[in-house]
C-alpha cells in the first residue's frame with residue numbers, strides 16, 4: 001500500500017464528522033485505490049469477504065443514486081460514493097477461492113477441511129433476515145476501514161443509510177442476491193463542518209464483566 005497519511009489514526013477518529021456537503025473535486029485514482037484496498041483488508045467471518053462495492057464517480061450515476069437516496073445532495077456533490085453491498089450467495093461461489101488463498105498463506109489442511117463443512121452448515125441455515133444481519137456486520141467493517149483510511153489521507157466522508165433498497169438495485173442493476181448495506185461519500189468538505197453531536201459517557205454504554213457493572217479502568 002502507498003502511504004499517503006496526513007493524519008494519525010487517533011486524529012482521524014477524533015476529527016471525523018459525517019460531512020454534510022462536498023466540493024465535488026475529483027479524487028485521484030491512486031487515492032481511491034488505497035481507500036478501497038483498506039476496506040478489502042478488513043476481517044470477515046471465515047474470511048468469506050461477502051462484500052461487493054460499486055464505486056460511483058460519474059455525474060449521471062451520482063444523479064441517479066441521489067434520486068434513490070431521498071434526494072440527499074451530498075450523494076451528487078461527493079467525489080466518489082461507494083455503494084456497499086453484501087452478496088448472500090458469495091460464500092457458495094467463493095468458498096474454494098477462500099480456501100485456495102488461505103493455503104497460499106499457510107492455512108493448515110485441518111482448518112481448511114473444517115471450514116469446507118462448517119461454512120455451508122452455518123450459512124445455508126440462515127433465513128433471509130439472518131443473512132442480511134450477517135452481511136451488515138461484514139460489510140460495515142470493510143466500509144469503516146475505508147472511511148478511516150480516507151480520513152487519515154485527509155479526505156472527508158459521509159456514511160449513509162438513507163436510500164431505498166429497490167431503487168438502488170435498479171440504478172446499478174444489482175443481482176438479486178445483493179443486499180445494499182450503506183453508502184459512503186468521499187471527497188473534500190464544502191463550507192464549515194457539521195456540529196459535533198457529542199458522545200455518551202463511557203459509563204452509559206460500557207460495562208465491566210457483566211451488564212450494569214461499571215468498568216473500572
Ligand SMILES: Cc1cc2nc3c(=O)[nH]c(=O)nc-3n(C[C@H](O)[C@H](O)[C@H](O)COP(=O)(O)O)c2cc1C
Nearest residue numbers: 016017018019072159160161162163182194196197
Ligand atoms: C450507518 C450510518 C448511516 C447514516 N446515514 C445517514 C444518512 O443517510 N444521512 C445523513 O445525513 N447522515 C447519516 N449518517 C450520519 C450520522 O447522522 C452521524 O454519523 C451522527 O449524527 C454522528 O455525527 P458525526 O458522524 O458527525 O460524529 C449515518 C451514519 C451511519 C453510521
